Amino acid sequence: MLTQSLCARWQVAGPAEAGSRELTALAEAHGTPLFATRAAMLDERLAQLRAMLPAGMRVLYSVKANARPEVLARLGLLVDGFDVASSAELELARAAAAPGSVLAMTGPGKRDDDLAAALAADAVVVLESLDEGARLARAAGERRPRVLLRINPPFELAAESRMSGGPRKFGVDSEQAGAALAGIGELPLDFLGFHIYPGSNCLNAQAIANGMHATLSLAAELAAQAPAPVRVLNLGGGFGIPCLPGEASLALDRLGESLGRLASEASRRLPEATLCVELGRFLVGEAGVYLSRVVERKVSRGRVYLILDGGLNHHWQATGALEGRRHLHYPIWVVGGAGRPMESVTVCGPLCAPHDTWAEHLNLPRAEPGDLVAVFQSGAYTTAISPGDFMLRPPPAQLLV
Amino acid sequence: MLTQSLCARWQVAGPAEAGSRELTALAEAHGTPLFATRAAMLDERLAQLRAMLPAGMRVLYSVKANARPEVLARLGLLVDGFDVASSAELELARAAAAPGSVLAMTGPGKRDDDLAAALAADAVVVLESLDEGARLARAAGERRPRVLLRINPPFELAAESRMSGGPRKFGVDSEQAGAALAGIGELPLDFLGFHIYPGSNCLNAQAIANGMHATLSLAAELAAQAPAPVRVLNLGGGFGIPCLPGEASLALDRLGESLGRLASEASRRLPEATLCVELGRFLVGEAGVYLSRVVERKVSRGRVYLILDGGLNHHWQATGALEGRRHLHYPIWVVGGAGRPMESVTVCGPLCAPHDTWAEHLNLPRAEPGDLVAVFQSGAYTTAISPGDFMLRPPPAQLLV
Numbered sequence: 001m002l003t004q005s006l007c008a009r010w011q012v013a014g015p016a017e018a019g020s021r022e023l024t025a026l027a028e029a030h031g032t033p034l035f036a037t038r039a040a041m042l043d044e045r046l047a048q049l050r051a052m053l054p055a056g057m058r059v060l061y062s063v064k065a066n067a068r069p070e071v072l073a074r075l076g077l078l079v080d081g082f083d084v085a086s087s088a089e090l091e092l093a094r095a096a097a098a099p100g101s102v103l104a105m106t107g108p109g110k111r112d113d114d115l116a117a118a119l120a121a122d123a124v125v126v127l128e129s130l131d132e133g134a135r136l137a138r139a140a141g142e143r144r145p146r147v148l149l150r151i152n153p154p155f156e157l158a159a160e161s162r163m164s165g166g167p168r169k170f171g172v173d174s175e176q177a178g179a180a181l182a183g184i185g186e187l188p189l190d191f192l193g194f195h196i197y198p199g200s201n202c203l204n205a206q207a208i209a210n211g212m213h214a215t216l217s218l219a220a221e222l223a224a225q226a227p228a229p230v231r232v233l234n235l236g237g238g239f240g241i242p243c244l245p246g247e248a249s250l251a252l253d254r255l256g257e258s259l260g261r262l263a264s265e266a267s268r269r270l271p272e273a274t275l276c277v278e279l280g281r282f283l284v285g286e287a288g289v290y291l292s293r294v295v296e297r298k299v300s301r302g303r304v305y306l307i308l309d310g311g312l313n314h315h316w317q318a319t320g321a322l323e324g325r326r327h328l329h330y331p332i333w334v335v336g337g338a339g340r341p342m343e344s345v346t347v348c349g350p351l352c353a354p355h356d357t358w359a360e361h362l363n364l365p366r367a368e369p370g371d372l373v374a375v376f377q378s379g380a381y382t383t384a385i386s387p388g389d390f391m392l393r394p395p396p397a398q399l400l401v
Numbered sequence: 402m403l404t405q406s407l408c409a410r411w412q413v414a415g416p417a418e419a420g421s422r423e424l425t426a427l428a429e430a431h432g433t434p435l436f437a438t439r440a441a442m443l444d445e446r447l448a449q450l451r452a453m454l455p456a457g458m459r460v461l462y463s464v465k466a467n468a469r470p471e472v473l474a475r476l477g478l479l480v481d482g483f484d485v486a487s488s489a490e491l492e493l494a495r496a497a498a499a500p501g502s503v504l505a506m507t508g509p510g511k512r513d514d515d516l517a518a519a520l521a522a523d524a525v526v527v528l529e530s531l532d533e534g535a536r537l538a539r540a541a542g543e544r545r546p547r548v549l550l551r552i553n554p555p556f557e558l559a560a561e562s563r564m565s566g567g568p569r570k571f572g573v574d575s576e577q578a579g580a581a582l583a584g585i586g587e588l589p590l591d592f593l594g595f596h597i598y599p600g601s602n603c604l605n606a607q608a609i610a611n612g613m614h615a616t617l618s619l620a621a622e623l624a625a626q627a628p629a630p631v632r633v634l635n636l637g638g639g640f641g642i643p644c645l646p647g648e649a650s651l652a653l654d655r656l657g658e659s660l661g662r663l664a665s666e667a668s669r670r671l672p673e674a675t676l677c678v679e680l681g682r683f684l685v686g687e688a689g690v691y692l693s694r695v696v697e698r699k700v701s702r703g704r705v706y707l708i709l710d711g712g713l714n715h716h717w718q719a720t721g722a723l724e725g726r727r728h729l730h731y732p733i734w735v736v737g738g739a740g741r742p743m744e745s746v747t748v749c750g751p752l753c754a755p756h757d758t759w760a761e762h763l764n765l766p767r768a769e770p771g772d773l774v775a776v777f778q779s780g781a782y783t784t785a786i787s788p789g790d791f792m793l794r795p796p797p798a799q800l801l802v
Contacts, residue, residue: 064753064792085753088793107792109696109708109751129699131770152701167702169749169758295510298530300553301568307510316788348570350510352465352486357570369532387717387786391465391508392489 002242003331006376007338010289015336023291023335026399027372033292033310034397037066037379039074041287046078049283052256054263058276060102062237063089065280065380066288070400072096075283083126083278087117094121102276104234106150106195108169115139126150126195126234128171130183137187144188148232150195151177153218157199157211157238170197174218178225185227192228193273194219197236201281205251208238209258216262220269229272239282243318243377244328250282281380288379290315290396291335294371295350304345306367311349311356314396316386318375319349319358329359335372337365347373351391403643404732407777408739411690416737424692424736427800428773434693434711435798438467438780440475442688447479450684453657455664459677461503463638464490466681466781467689471801473497476684484527484679488518495522503677505635507551507596509570516540527551527596527635529572531584538588545589549633551596552578554619558600558612558639571598575619579626586628593629594674595620598637602682606652609639610659617663621670630673640683644719644778645729651683682781689780691716691797692736695772696751705746707768712750712757715797717787719776720750720759730760736773738766748774752792 004013011019026036049059058080063072067089072082073096081102082093093103105118106126115136118125126148127133136145150171167173172180184191196218198211212235223230242249266275292310299305312319318330332347334340342363349356358375367373388395405414412420427437450460459481464473468490473483474497482503483494494504506519507527516537519526527549528534537546551572566575573581585592597619599612613636624631643650667676693711700706713720719731733748735741743764750757759776768774789796 067790067793085792086794088795092793107751107753108749109710109712111696111710111751129697131697131699167704167706167747168755169699169701169706169708169747170753173701295512296530296532298532298570300570300574303568305568305570307570309510309512311510346568346570348509350508350512352508352571354569383790385788385791387788388790389468389784390786391486392468392493393487394489 002245002247003333003376006331007333010374010376012333012335012374013338017336020336022401023289023372023374026401027291027293030397030399032372033290033314034399035288035290035378035382036399036401037068037071037284037288039400042071042074042078042284045283045287048252052252052259053277054260056274057259057263058102058274060104060234060276060278061283062278062280063093064384066284066382066384067092068398069096070398071284074400076101079283080276084123087114090117090121090123104148112139119143119145124148124192127184130172130180133184133187133189137189140188144190146190146192147184148193148195148234149177149180149184149191150197151218151222153196153198153215155198155211155214157202157207165198171195174222177222181222181225181227191226193230193232193234194222195234197278198238200238201240202238203240203242203247203250205255205258209255209262211236211238212259212262216266216269223270230270231272231274232276233266233270233273234276234278237277237279237282239279241281241285241377243330285377285380288382290318290375290378290382291372294367294369294373296369297367304343306345306347306373308347308349308358308373310396311351312353312386313349313351313388313390313393314386315375315378315382317381318378319356329362330378331376332359332362332364333374333376334365334367335374337367337371340365342366350393403646403648404734404777407732408734411775411777413734413736413775414739418737421737423802424690424773424775427802428692428694431798431800433773434691434715435800436689436691436779436783437800437802438469438472438685438689440801443472443475443479443685446684446688449653453653453660454678455661457675458660458664459503459675461505461635461677461679462684463679463681464494465785467685467783467785468493469799470497471799472685475801477502480684481677485524488515491518491522491524505549513540520544520546525549525593528585531573531581534585534588534590538590541589545591547591547593548585549594549596549635550578550581550585550592551598552619552623554597554599554616556599556612556615558603558608572596575623578623582623582626582628592627594631594633594635595623596635598679599639601639602641603639604641604643604648604651606656606659610656610663612637612639613660613663617667617670624671631671632673632675633677634667634671634674635677635679638678638680638683640680642682642686642778644731686778686781689783691719691776691779691783692773695768695770695774697770698768705744707746707748707774709748709750709759709774711797712752713754713787714750714752714789714791714794715787716776716779716783718782719779720757730763731779732777733760733763733765734775734777735766735768736775738768741766743767751794
């Protein structure tokens with residue numbers, strides 16, 4: 001079902017469809033493997049999101065999901081700012097950001113050169129600890145950098161409302177926040193508010209909404225101990241996209257209603273605060289497709305193997321190797337394959353690693369060497385979290401179309 | 402025990418030891434994180450191996466394990482050839498190979514440009530299928546490229562002698578080899594012999610020896626159907642190194658005895674064949690150390706976290722994230738830490754990913770920001786299989802010392 005709907009969306013089921021012709025032309029022009037990100041789908045996704053979010057809620061893009069300059073340039077026109085995790089991400093975000101956009105740096109273990117880059121760019125620094133605040137203040141000299149304090153909440157994002165936040169490397173434990181806030185008040189830092197991120201890649205609107213309501217309550221409690229009024233509350237994100245069989249899209253209408261109530265409550269409890277969500281996968285994941293070509297079709301002991309020219313070196317997450325998901329797979333299709341006889345295949349990458357496998361026991365239209373295979377939902381966390389140097393095969397082309 | 406013996410070998414337990422002083426100086430000169438590979442340990446490993454292997458058995462280095470030019474240059478003086486998996490690896494291997502060395506290209510899904518590069522370099526091509534042989538022959542023109550046929554054996558490397566070889570993307574099923582050999586005989590290819598690789602990273606000498614004896618028997622059977630006498634038999638490798646608690650080094654003396662018997666048997670059954678082993682991790686893994694620096698020491702809900710400046714972006718395998726190994730960890734030590742009070746810590750990388758964790762509940766000497774942490778057994782499959790672009794943090798320095 002997911003694959004079918006994505007074939008329809010990308011218009012690639014049959015050979016005469018516009019999407020099939022376009023992707024075939026891209027593969028011929030640029031070689032395979034390649035990633036294509038559809039600009040119109042980025043626009044559409046942001047429009048959906050803006051229609052759902054309460055007025056005034058800001059959208060930050062989490063650059064780690066996809067830091068390609070052409071993608072950032074498009075998003076720069078659409079979002080209110082960028083969240084970065086390193087000085088190199090910051091440099092790319094600055095180049096893409098519209099005037100007046102927010103730049104924020106988040107992440108544990110920021111290096112001194114990261115903090116220096118944040119200062120030079122006048123980025124907001126999301127402090128992961130009071131020690132980090134002290135390092136920032138030392139580096140800041142006469143400047144008074146703007147900071148958020150990241151809180152490790154006593155809850156985490158889950159389909160059931162669990163109160164199970166445990167020890168973590170991220171942020172300051174909520175029960176230690178008072179001491180950290182007092183410490184920040186003594187440093188030459190401009191305290192703006194809180195960053196609380198209870199989890200990621202969730203498809204359950206109610207769970208996300210619950211997490212954000214809990215986040216608001218926690219921030220409102222902690223505000224009493226803060227050295228200044230809370231002017232920014234970053235609620236995190238965690239909006240997922242469906243990638244595996246049986247997964248369904250996030251119910252945006254339901255989430256929107258709940259976030260509307262959240263915004264009303266925030267206007268009472270934190271009247272000076274601008275609310276932000278920070279999204280990566282949700283903004284770019286559905287807009288990308290990975291295309292590779294069948295190099296060989298072989299039969300081994302009764303199983304048909306399609307060996308593609310792309311594998312986990314480009315898109316590890318989709319191979320499932322990361323999570324031991326045998327028999328689960330991203331939505332995969334043979335471009336233009338509708339109408340061909342179907343067969344059960346194992347779809348593999350070309351690497352000398354048994355787990356370089358896209359899918360097993362998957363019914364696909366019969367494919368031959370030269371055919372193009374599309375892996376959908378491939379716009380986020382692709383090359384960014386893949387071992388690109390494995391066997392030193394060529395990097396993929398990356399296109400905004 | 403493993404960590405202790407490695408601290409002794411690298412001389413890093415106490416602050417005054419030669420290794421501690423050297424690594425501290427390297428970190429100061431080159432920044433952290435860094436990988437240092439000790440040339441003398443490469444030499445020593447090859448000397449051990451040569452002393453163990455029967456006379457005349459060749460040693461190929463599998464470039465995918467570590468393709469750093471400085472490492473290849475050293476190994477070029479020590480091995481009989483290089484096994485590569487792509488045209489880029491081939492180019493690096495050619496630059497490093499001593500005159501007369503063997504170059505061989507192996508791997509499923511070889512691209513046409515890989516085959517062209519192999520032809521240009523006069524490399525031996527290890528065919529993964531008859532179709533690949535036909536592609537190679539078409540590209541070869543007047544040349545008659547040298548080939549091995551890779552066989553998917555009916556057994557795999559395991560501590561108990563199991564006969565469980567199943568379907569695979571690698572090679573030609575042994576029961577289909579007759580047809581493939583006949584096909585090769587009709588192509589303008591110079592058939593040299595077989596490549597049979599039953600498994601990797603094994604610490605059980607008996608299992609490796611059993612696999613190699615089974616490989617020889619299979620090759621001798623298949624030789625009857627081959628278009629030419631078997632002049633090369635690549636026995637694979639699979640020699641492991643201990644990385645996890647409780648693992649012990651491969652018993653080389655025992656393996657050597659068994660391979661001696663194998664060589665005698667081969668001289669009767671395949672009298673024209675040169676035997677090869679193909680090794681990656683075993684040659685370089687123990688010679689490398691990964692050094693990173695503590696950026697922050699924090700306590701969250703009763704647990705101590707050391708946040709390092711290096712993580713799974715450089716050395717994914719050692720974090721255990723790949724295999725869900727909670728509470729197992731590579732050998733880790735605080736450089737010069739002997740004599741400090743010990744504490745139980747969670748050692749983390751700096752990335753915004755919960756699984757960017759080196760070890761949990763590990764007893765280490767108390768470490769403070771600025772201290773160097775060494776991860777041993779880090780010479781193979783490090784950056785080669787890590788997502789180097791994750792969060793665009795700087796790449797590690799890589800040094801041969």
